[in-house]
Amino acid sequence: MNELIEKIKHYGDEFCLLRVSIGPVQEFISEARKTRDLYIGSRLLSLATFRTMKPIFDTYGLEAIIYPHIKYSKERLSSLPNIYMAVIPKSEFHETISQMEIGLQNFWNDMQKEVNRKLPPDCKGYYNQKIKSPFYMNWVAVPIVIEELNSEYKPKVKEIIHFFNERKVTRTFDSWEGSYIQKCNQCGRREYPQEIYSSVQEKFKARIRENEILCSICLLKRLLNPDDIDVSPQKFDSVMDVSAAIAKKLIEQNKNEKHEIKEFTDNVKRIGNVIDNTYKNGECYYEDYLNYDFFKKEYGIPDNPDFRKLCEDTKKSLSAAYESLGIKEPSKYYSILMMDGDNMGKLMSGEVKLTSGDILKDADFTLNYQKKLSEILADTGSNTSELIKSQEEGNGNGLCVYSGGDDLLAFLPLETSLSTANKARSCFISEFRKSNIKQTSSAGIVILHHKDPLRRGLEEARKNVEEAKKSFKDKDAFCITLRLFSGSVVTWGYKWEIRTPTLQNLDSVKVLDVLRYFVSFMLESPEKKLSPSFVRDFMEELPSFYEYNERKSTWKLSEEMFKSEFWRLLKRHMPSESNLWKVEFKKGILTLDLLAESFIYMADPEKNNQVKNTKENFENFLQIALFLVREQIGGDLK
Ligand SMILES: [Zn+2]
Known part of the structure; x- marks a missing residue:
């Protein structure tokens, strides 16, 4: 019993x-x-x-x-x-x-x-x-x-x-009707507490921006620290802390090795003492933010020539530090990862798919069985949040906002986004598989700039989760949107895994791995890397590989042309002595063969009938690859 x-x-x-x-x-x-x-x-x-x-x-x-x-x-x-x-x-x-x-x-x-x-x-x-x-x-x-x-x-x-x-009801908010009262910048719904505001803002200059208006509830959220409510401290306060995470870690690891780096970290510490923030200081890792105006706006620092000079000195030592590490300045872009178990409502009400292919019998869905599902979700939740937060190489190095088991919201630096998304999904699937349950999840990823409103990124990530589930039969997919600061938006969606018939020793290929390997090849050292011009040249040729069939109104891809052009351009854009020609993805399978076969598969309309426009989707994949090469400070092959 x-x-x-x-x-x-x-x-x-x-x-x-x-x-x-x-x-x-x-x-x-x-x-x-x-x-x-x-x-x-x-x-x-x-x-x-x-x-x-x-x-x-x-x-x-x-x-x-x-x-x-x-x-x-x-x-x-x-x-x-x-x-x-x-x-x-x-x-x-x-x-x-x-x-x-x-x-x-x-x-x-x-x-x-x-x-x-x-x-x-x-x-x-x-x-x-x-x-x-x-x-x-x-x-x-x-x-x-x-x-x-x-x-x-x-x-x-x-x-x-x-x-x-x-x-389910949507709640309406009580708010005062007066139109001359300024509404909160954050929720846009409630008025701000006039009686106390200027005094509070004065005391919390470092936390409330100049001109920022918050209602009493949003203000409460802003003023409480993790400690006050007994939750684990987080390493990130802002999206700059997230995007700079990997560069910051490299700097920390090497600060005692090289004097250029030491000089920079000493300067950052001095700035930290002035702004009263020595730890969550991602902004100090960007040349553009190292100036008095920025710190005045964010931290309400009074004007003073010494501080202005300190900003200048830090800026100089920053480029020297990156140079001595052999990296570029970290990207001003970061990723939002939202993940959601597929058909959770069905699962939790007893429609359970088993790994054997059967559906769980009604009589077997007992109180104990549901408790087991709850336990699986709790384990997934804690494993995933560890993965996101872990500073170890190959893990997320990010911020886990929540990880309830069937849903996840995390912020990640570009350098770890793809591998972490893959791992979070595997973690979810395998926890269920241990109990012979076949359960999948879908994700929405948004890559956006510091200055792009966070709220928009969150909305888009949620939309992408829905889009991934809607577009692909059996769900188990992802959608990535790249929002460039210039305003252009590129979205690429795909199933997490594909099976390419040509790579017989391989059960399946994780599509985000294909992107990771491709990007990493282009981020190698100059004497052996694949030049990003490969992508540009290949994109130029791409339309000529397709032929329109009037009768069936479908597009057909010429595999032969695709393949021969792929290898021809590869030879042109990668040094013949590069060891990348021989790198194996798995024993007996060259990574370049994996890329070639996966590309052909992803670009072929006949194999992708769930994708609205295969060619465009594939082009967006290439665009995202180019973007990551431009922005990441290094490859991600862990
Ligand atoms: Zn508010």
């Missing part, structure tokens, strides 16, 4: 299956101008969710929570999904719901107290429990008896999910 049932049966026979969601999701995980706000916002939502669960498991034990599986760690508790399912005794139902609501209100009061402590003396008391809570709780419950928990679990789950989806 199930542990949960064992534990609750003394309450009698009547229970409720309860499904709860805590909001507002949109506001807390996508409305942000800084990665820091996003991180804090997302963690607050998880912690709020946790506080509403607490009355349930304090009284009935952790077993009473069916989904998600709760792992007791700082990181996991602050990355909980905002939806959960539980079983509670029917007789205690109203009492429990009211405890949960009180828990949510208390959480908000605690957060207000926390931020109140930080305010300058003349503003103390502002957050004294008078700001209306942004959090709310929606729930649906269906009655269930022990017998049903034991043997008719699946129909009950389907029923509750059905009700839950019907009841």
